[in-house]
Amino acid sequence: MKTYIYLILFVNSCFAQSKLHGTIKDATTLLPAATIVINPGNATIASDNSGYYDIQLSDGTYTVSVYYTGYKPYSKKIAVKGGTVLNITLTPDETALDEVVVTGTMKETTRSASPIPVEIITPKLFRKNPTPSLFEAVGMINGVMPQLNCNVCNTGDIHINGMEGPYTMILIDGMPIVSALSTVYGLSGIPNSIVERIEVVKGPASSLYGSEAMGGLINVITKTPGKAPLFSADYFMTSWGEISMDAASRFKAGKATSLLGVNYFNYSHKADKNHDNFTDVTQQNRVSIFNKWSLERKENRLASIGARYVYENRWGGELQWNKRYRGSDIVYGESIYTKRAELIGMYQLPVTEKIFTQFSYNWHNQDSYYGTTPYMATQQVGFVQTYWDKKLTANHTLLAGAAMRYTYYDDNTPGTAKTDGTNAPQKSPLPGLFVQDEWEVNGKHTLLGGYRFDYDKHHGGIHSPRVAYKFSPDVRNTLRASFGSGFRVVNLFTEDHAALSGARQVVIEGNLKPERSLNSNLNYVWKWPAKPFVLNLDVTGFYSYFTNKIVGDFDTDPTKIIYSNLNGYAVSRGVSSNVELMFNFPLKLTSGISYTDVYRMENNSRIQQLHAPKWSGNFVASYSFPNNYTIDVTGNWYGPMRLPILPNDYRPEYSPWYCIANMQATKKLPYGLELYGGIKNIFGFVPKYALMRPQDPFNQHINDPVNNPNGYTFDTAYNYASLQGRRVFLGLRLTVQ
Known part of the structure; x- marks a missing residue:
């Protein structure tokens, strides 16, 4: 027993x-x-x-x-x-953390809690493919395309969901510091070392940010001086002769902490790989200095001020060009001198309520020649706003404020001249009031409503409402729906300066109305933490409807440019998705794909938008090896996009499918050092066609029936990708905490 x-x-x-x-x-x-x-x-x-x-x-x-x-x-x-x-x-993963965002609602909230979808890139991401400017770096965001519009001077703009650059608003620390004339030049020269993150909102945001935020906005958030490394530096060079240097240093003076950043970029190699006697890439010499101060105050109230100065000398043209040919008809060149100064600040009032005042000012001077055509322009933009962030109840948060934006613009074109030829700079005040209420119904439902009223002296009152809804049944699933409107006041000349720099007479047909847009978005986010990996899926469907679109008629009368509101409408619609896979071994994969259909309807005709591919995408693959080695593969791919062609053009109207892929290897060394190197444009893709008639840039022989039977003219606008082919790069980073 x-x-x-x-x-x-x-x-x-x-x-x-x-x-x-x-x-x-x-x-x-x-x-x-x-x-x-x-x-x-x-x-x-x-x-x-x-x-x-x-x-x-x-x-x-x-x-x-x-x-x-x-x-x-x-x-x-x-x-x-x-x-x-x-x-x-658990320890937060900096590569996948639920980041704090401010752009969608103008106040800090976590990305998952925001009722407005916000996409983010951080320095850690764009270091996987180092670039000398943020203009190129934002191309790593799905649905955002930096578009070069000229094969000679390499100026361009940033497209969101296929819409042209004037519909994209660029902010620095929430301030409209970069706009109109200075969009591209303002993004060039921001030191990467002072950037905390870049936030992107797709679709109208005029209910908070006013004019120009009708296609989307990009907000560059700079580092808080007290949280920045003591010193950081990044230097790289390429086999094409590009040199980029970026450095920043933090220091303290009493109760104030300062962050000083410097960016220098130089490219002075006259490459002509396609043998058309023109530079393949614009020659550039640029220096930018940034200094930001934050002040320690009682009760951790905010106070900061920052300033930046940029100088750039860029030119492109025939290989034998130098500055003594500037503006002449002997050797063709496009030469642009840019000087730019910026000031931004934030001050929280010393009261019990959370009341903030923000201000910004920028001065932009451009001295340029396009062949023999001069374009001299100065733009000044002053902005100030005060807003009150008030928690009304446990579930209701109110944001209300007033803003004033003043734009001064002057150039040497008919755009800023009276009928008698005397100079008449544009002076455009734009005051506005805005209010926003965010209501957290319960832990699963959030509702946001917003409204803005702006007054323009030409258009009168402009109304911009917005509503958004977020449903999160659990931490793994989030559904967002939003509807809003955007507007853009008439501002012809800061965008069409190349066309207006000639002798055409500017004709405005009727009383131009402000451009308007209506937008709806449906966003779904699914997070699936499984055994071998964590999967994040983000899918967005969007539809934007544009009215009063301002278009220029260059064909009716060759001596005139006739501007009028579009007799019809424009549409941007599509679907974009992002997939992120983080394995429990050191591999991370990210991929995005967008389908976008952008067109306008005019006189019962459907006209596809230029430089707006229906299919596009990006990808990032990172693998970490033992002994602190990392391999990163990045790239963008694009489907066919409609291009500007001439009558009887031999060049195809649509570009081919193409992919720009890059590879980088990084080795972490002691004492905060990183050595990196790799290959850009691995497949060596360059467009087959570049300039039209580069042998006759001044159009002196266009009426030659034997050598030019179709009457082609010199053309620089047929562009969809950089003319830079494969190139090797090598760099070194240093970070001292």
Whole structure:
């Protein structure tokens, strides 16, 4: 009998049931719905709404792995016997963290809590393919395309969802510091070392930001001086002769902390790989200095001020051109001298309520020649706004404010001249009032409503409403729907200066109305923390309808440019998706794809938008090896896009499918050093066609029936990709915390 009792006790001891339990949290918060995998046995459970988990196990040793979106995977071996407690603290993953964003609602909130979809790139991302300017870096965002519009001077703009650059608003720290004439030149020369992140909102945002924010906006957030590294530097060069240097330093003076950044870029190699006697890439010499100060105040109130100065000398043209030919008809060149100064600031009033005042000012001077045509322009933009961020109840947050924007613009074209030829600079005040209410109905539903009223002296009152809704049934699923309007006041000449720099008479047909847009977005985010990887899926469908679009008629009368509102409408519609895979081994994959259909209807004719591919996408693959080695593969691909062609043109109207892929290897060294190098444009893609009639840039022989039977003219606008082919780069970074 005793033998049987001992046998039963032995069997029970072999199969004794124990309990493993505990909590999953980060440094401050319990984390619900975390995925817990226990091996051997591959048992998978999830933490409950309070971050608690428990599971029955046999006594033994197990490996416990935990996965949660935005945090590094956790793994630990533990002996389980009886009631074993294992409380787990996860570490945020900087590459996938639920970042703080401000652009969508003009106040800090987490990206997942924002009812407005906001896309982000950080310096860590655009360092995977180093670029000398943010103009190129924003191309790593799906649906955002930096578009070069001239094969000689390489000026361009930034398209969001296929819409032209004038419909994209560029902000620095929430201030409209970059606009109109200076959009591209303003993004060039921002030191990468002072950038905290770049936030992108697609679709109208005029209810908060006013004119120009009708296609989307890009907000460059600079680092807070107190949180920046003590010193950082980044230097790289390419086999084409490009040299880029970026450095920043933090220092303290009393209660103030300063961040000083310097950016220098030089490219002075006259490459002509397609043998047309023109530079393939614009020659550039640029220096930019940025200085930002933040002040320590009582109760952590905000106070900061920053300034930046940019000087750039760029030119492109025939290889034998130099500055003594500037403006002449002997050797063709396009030469642009740019001087730019900016001032931005933020001050939180010393009152119990959260009231903020922001201000900015920029001065932009451009001295340029396009062949023999001069274009001299000065633009000044002053902006100030005050807003009140008030939590009305536990669920209601009110944002209300007033803004004033004043634009001064003068150039040497008919755009700023009276009928008698005397100079008449444009002076455009634009005051506005805005209000926004965010209502968190409960933990699953959030509703946002916004309205803005602006007054323009030419158009009168302009109304811009917006409504957004977010539904999050759990931490893994989020659905956002939004509807809003945007507007853009008439501002012809800062965008069409190349056309207006000639002798054409400018004719405005009727009273031009401000351009308007209506936009709807439906966004779905799904986060799936599985055993081998964490999957993030972000899908957005969008539809924008534009009215009163201002177009220039260059064909009716060759001596005139006739401007009028479009007798019809324009549409931008499509779907974009982003997929992110983070494996529990050191591999991360990111891919985006967009389908965009952009066109306008005019006189019952459907006209496809120029430089707007229907299909486009990007990809990033990163793998970390032992001994601090990392390999990054990045790239963008584009489908056919409609291009500007001449009558009887031999060049195809649509570009081919193409891909620009890059590879980089990085080695982390001691003392904060990183050595990196790689290949840009691995496949060596360059457009087949570039300039039309480069042998006759001054159009002196266009009426030659033998050599030019079609009457072609010199043309620089047929462009869809850089003429730079494959090139090797090598660089060194230093960060001292």
